[in-house]
Amino acid sequence: MPSPNVSGQAYAFMAMTPITPGEEQPLATYLRGLRERGARPLAKLPRTHIGRFVIVPDFHNDPAWKQPREEHLDLHYLIFTSNFDGDLDSYLDELCEKLAPEAKEIWGRCVGCPASAEGADLKRYLKHNQIDTGLFFAAYGDATVGQVERALRQRERMIDFAISAQGLEPEALQQAFLAQFGGGD
Amino acid sequence: MSAQASPAGPITATGTHPRNYDGQVIAITVFSTIKWWGRAFLPALFQITRRVPRLTATLRQLSFIHFARWSVIGRLPYNGPPQREGRFRYPHMYFESNFNGGWEEYIDAFSHILTSGMTAFWGSSYGFPKPLPTAPFKAYIQANETEADHYYCAYPDATSTMIQRALELETKLAPLRRNGERMAPDEFAAAYRSFLTDVQHCL
Numbered sequence: 001m002p003s004p005n006v007s008g009q010a011y012a013f014m015a016m017t018p019i020t021p022g023e024e025q026p027l028a029t030y031l032r033g034l035r036e037r038g039a040r041p042l043a044k045l046p047r048t049h050i051g052r053f054v055i056v057p058d059f060h061n062d063p064a065w066k067q068p069r070e071e072h073l074d075l076h077y078l079i080f081t082s083n084f085d086g087d088l089d090s091y092l093d094e095l096c097e098k099l100a101p102e103a104k105e106i107w108g109r110c111v112g113c114p115a116s117a118e119g120a121d122l123k124r125y126l127k128h129n130q131i132d133t134g135l136f137f138a139a140y141g142d143a144t145v146g147q148v149e150r151a152l153r154q155r156e157r158m159i160d161f162a163i164s165a166q167g168l169e170p171e172a173l174q175q176a177f178l179a180q181f182g183g184g185d
Numbered sequence: 186m187s188a189q190a191s192p193a194g195p196i197t198a199t200g201t202h203p204r205n206y207d208g209q210v211i212a213i214t215v216f217s218t219i220k221w222w223g224r225a226f227l228p229a230l231f232q233i234t235r236r237v238p239r240l241t242a243t244l245r246q247l248s249f250i251h252f253a254r255w256s257v258i259g260r261l262p263y264n265g266p267p268q269r270e271g272r273f274r275y276p277h278m279y280f281e282s283n284f285n286g287g288w289e290e291y292i293d294a295f296s297h298i299l300t301s302g303m304t305a306f307w308g309s310s311y312g313f314p315k316p317l318p319t320a321p322f323k324a325y326i327q328a329n330e331t332e333a334d335h336y337y338c339a340y341p342d343a344t345s346t347m348i349q350r351a352l353e354l355e356t357k358l359a360p361l362r363r364n365g366e367r368m369a370p371d372e373f374a375a376a377y378r379s380f381l382t383d384v385q386h387c388l
Contacts, residue, residue, distance in 0.1 A: 004235060012254045014279070016261055018268040031334035032204065042337040050207075050252055050283045053335040054214050059277065060329050065312030067218055067275070074269035077261075079214070081281060083252040112264025129262045131279070134231035137244050137253040143352055145339050151351035152343055158354060159388050162381060170370035173377060181362045 005133045008141025010049070011091070013082045015129040018075040019055065023109035027078065028055055030105050042082070044098045047091055049145055051082040053106065078110055080126075085144040088127075096122040157181075200288030202332045208341025209285040210251065212333045215326055219257065219276045223309025227257045227278065230305055243302060247294055251338075251345045253282040255306065278310060285344040292323050350387035357384050 005012050019027055031053050034041065042051045056077045061070040084091050096103065100118035107113045107122065114121035140148065161180050165173055205212045219227065234240045244250065256279045260272040284291050295303060296316035303316040312328075314321035340348070361380050365373055 004231065010252070012252070014254075014256065016258075018261075018264055021267060028334055034335050035204070040337055043339070046339075048337070048339060050210065050338045052212050052214070052281070052333045052337070054331050054333050056216065056331050059216055059218060061218075062312055062328065065218075067311040069274060071218060071274045071277075075267065079279075081254075083283070110264075111266075111268050129264070131256055131258055131261075133254045133256050134228060135234055135255045137241055137250065139245065139248070139250055139252070139345050140348055140352055143348075148340060148343075148348055148352070151355045152340060152348065154358070155347070155351035155354050155387065158358065158384075162388060170374035174365060174368070174370050174373040177361070177373070177377065178365055181358065182366060 005088070005136060007136045007138035009085060009144065010136075010138040010141040011084055011086065011088055012133045012136040012138075013080075013084065013088060013091070014131045014133065015080050015126045016056075016131050017078050017080075017107060017110040017113070017125075017129045019078055020109055020111050021075065024055065024057070024076045027106065027109045031055070041099055041102045045082075045084070045091070045094055047085040047094070047145060049083045049085070049148070051080070051084075054079040054081075075111070078106070080106075083138065092123045092126055095126075096120070154181075199286075200290075205333050205336060207336045207338040209344050210336075210338040210341060211284055211286070211288060211291070212336045213280075213282045213284070213288070213291070213326075214331045214333060215280045215329045216331070217278045217280070217307060217310035217313070217329050219278055220309045220311060221275075223278070224257070224259065224276045226309055227255075227276075227306075231255065231257075240302075243299055247284075247298060248346045248349060249284045249286045249291070249294075249344065251283040251285075251348075253280075253284075255280050275311075278307075280306075283338070285346075289323065292326060293319055296322055354384050354387040357387075 042048045056073065056079060058073050059071055061067065061072070082091075096119050103122055104117040107125065108117040113125050116122070143151070157180060161177070165176055168176060201211055201213070244253070257276050258273070258279060259276045263270040296319045300316050307313040312325055314325050316322050357380065361376060368376060
């Protein structure tokens with residue numbers, strides 16, 4: 001039985017780490033500011049399809065829901081999830097190396113994170129805080145990021161070709177097609 | 186680090202906080218608190234759903250989903266003080282989805298197409314109002330939703346449908362790419378027309 005974190009070749013990683021009291025707002029400011037600065041740190045990990053950072057301040061409690069007792073988080077928590085290609089160990093190796101500057105700003109504000117916030121220490125910390133997935137759905141879990149990007153580019157080229165090749169005689173059509181798409185896989 | 190990509194096509198993502206978008210893709214992040222019986226029921230449900238692929242076939246019908254996941258969390262790993270150690274009083278379900286389109290349309294589609302599945306997945310959560318009618322259910326999801334602080338997609342211009350069609354196109358294009366050179370022009374033209382008819386929905 002494959003791991004519930006896996007669908008096809010895609011892996012669903014989740015780490016939920018407690019934020020050091022007093023660091024909640026600076027962390028939120030940093031994470032929200034990434035986009036304002038045009039920064040996309042997860043782009044440095046080319047195996048990442050989709051990822052997110054979410055600060056969870058508390059659970060929601062509503063008296064109308066007839067929950068016998070309220071439940072609150074003890075601290076604010078940072079959730080990091082990533083949907084990526086391949087195995088977890090090598091992905092975290094890449095993350096802990098390539099994201100070292102950002103990791104210091106992100107997990108460096110979390111309880112128990114090693115002071116260096118990089119390399120093997122950070123990897124151990126993230127694995128320690130991993131939450132296993134119960135059910136993972138991946139619509140195209142067999143395709144890597146590279147394959148998705150290549151297929152999208154090829155689709156664009158095919159659309160352009162289909163339009164431009166209208167009305168071509170068979171020989172010209174074949175030559176044009178082979179010039180664009182020839183050469184097999 | 187590259188700058189934020191600007192989508193080539195029209196943005197279809199609507200109905201949620203801007204931090205939950207990256208191009209066409211929308212993040213939804215929801216925690217719900219589970220009743221005592223959900224602690225055993227949900228893991229069993231997840232396992233059955235994993236083992237019987239046809240149970241996720243309906244999810245595939247919702248072709249605007251890229252990735253989705255559910256987890257039941259009974260306790261969090263301990264990292265030392267000031268974190269409190271121990272189990273939660275109630276288990277909590279984490280749900281995230283990455284989809285394109287509108288937030289409202291997404292919940293509508295989930296509620297109408299996956300009515301029984303939604304009841305199975307959220308029926309053990311406190312406050313779950315049933316998927317239909319959708320208004321109370323949307324209010325429930327909104328109450329439990331947390332906005333992303335940073336959200337990233339490697340291909341923000343692409344919808345899930347576009348990706349699945351592009352991958353299908355690639356598979357169907359391969360034989361023509363492989364054999365096109367060996368065909369006579371008339372034979373090639375016929376094969377090309379047949380290919381175009383076959384992949385019209387992918388373009």
